[in-house]
Amino acid sequence: MKPILVVVLLLVAITPTRSMELDELIDLYGSLRPEIIFRTPEGGETIRRMDDGYSRVGVKGKAKISNTLSGFYKYERRVSANDGEDNGAARADNNELRQVHVGLSGKLGSISIGRHYGLYYDFIDDELDRHRSHYSDAIVFGSLFVSNSIRYDSPNFGAVSFGALAELNGADPLGKAIDERVEIAGSISDKGLSVHAGYVSAPDHDGLFGISPTISHRALTFALVYQKLKKTGNDDTLTSLAADFSISPGNRLRIARTIKKTRNTPDLDEVHLIFGSDHKFSKNVLFFLETYRKTTDVPQLSDESAVVAGLRFDF
Numbered sequence: 001m002k003p004i005l006v007v008v009l010l011l012v013a014i015t016p017t018r019s020m021e022l023d024e025l026i027d028l029y030g031s032l033r034p035e036i037i038f039r040t041p042e043g044g045e046t047i048r049r050m051d052d053g054y055s056r057v058g059v060k061g062k063a064k065i066s067n068t069l070s071g072f073y074k075y076e077r078r079v080s081a082n083d084g085e086d087n088g089a090a091r092a093d094n095n096e097l098r099q100v101h102v103g104l105s106g107k108l109g110s111i112s113i114g115r116h117y118g119l120y121y122d123f124i125d126d127e128l129d130r131h132r133s134h135y136s137d138a139i140v141f142g143s144l145f146v147s148n149s150i151r152y153d154s155p156n157f158g159a160v161s162f163g164a165l166a167e168l169n170g171a172d173p174l175g176k177a178i179d180e181r182v183e184i185a186g187s188i189s190d191k192g193l194s195v196h197a198g199y200v201s202a203p204d205h206d207g208l209f210g211i212s213p214t215i216s217h218r219a220l221t222f223a224l225v226y227q228k229l230k231k232t233g234n235d236d237t238l239t240s241l242a243a244d245f246s247i248s249p250g251n252r253l254r255i256a257r258t259i260k261k262t263r264n265t266p267d268l269d270e271v272h273l274i275f276g277s278d279h280k281f282s283k284n285v286l287f288f289l290e291t292y293r294k295t296t297d298v299p300q301l302s303d304e305s306a307v308v309a310g311l312r313f314d315f
Helices: 005-015 015-023 117-133
Strands: 027-032 034-041 047-052 054-063 069-076 095-104 109-117 143-153 162-165 181-190 193-201 206-217 220-229 235-250 252-263 271-279 285-296 304-315
Touching: 015 054, 047 181, 054 095, 095 143, 109 117, 117 162, 117 193, 117 206, 117 235, 143 181, 143 220
Parallel strands: none
Antiparallel strands: 027 054, 027 304, 034 047, 034 304, 054 069, 069 095, 095 109, 109 143, 143 162, 162 181, 181 193, 193 206, 206 220, 220 235, 235 252, 252 271, 271 285, 285 304
């Protein structure tokens, strides 16, 4: 067990009279997501494997500073529910740390420093990844995590909210400063209709823009996601339509169709289709099943079909 978790458990065990205070200072949480995948690559044989859909464990908390100001922190690690040797998800991020930051929050919003979820991901990509699919977070353009960053999130000003994130720059091997990464995003929401927009300026591309209108009516939600990634001499675009439908309080269906295009290589345009369902046994336990299909205008070895089934335990 990691040393920080041992300390947390000892604090909780030896101070029962301060449980109310500790509940705010130390909140242990996690999500375990083992899954079985039946994967059939283009022209290959079906492969049966166990994988991990970003299982994680963390500790977070907050402390009141004044009537209008509080401090907060979060420390979250990825954990492996398979053999411990694989990345654990379709999208590679070899850093075991997920979110590690500390900040202040008040009437004007919150500001924190450390390693965060990407702001663009939260506002734009999350509309496609709303199903927490094994495959959907491998399709999007934004960065899932941004290290060495400062992030600001506004409160809700009526129907409007927004944020900004800056990754502090480093230096190349010659000691020249590298441009900083900057992300800005915002939302307007009213009566079941929301419009999210975001922009990213980063050293590794010439700009990323995204917009995502969503509409919810009773048990049905539609989300449209459009993204354009500008690169030197080339552009990538992503257009996705996703929907989810709650059949009952414990059962949900979801579907998403995504088209990724690269301007200079139209023969490599990709179509991703995800169809899945969830069954919630309780507040903590969920079963999920989904099918996935990726095709290219000119068939590629990376094309595949897959069936994913798994259990998820949240605490």
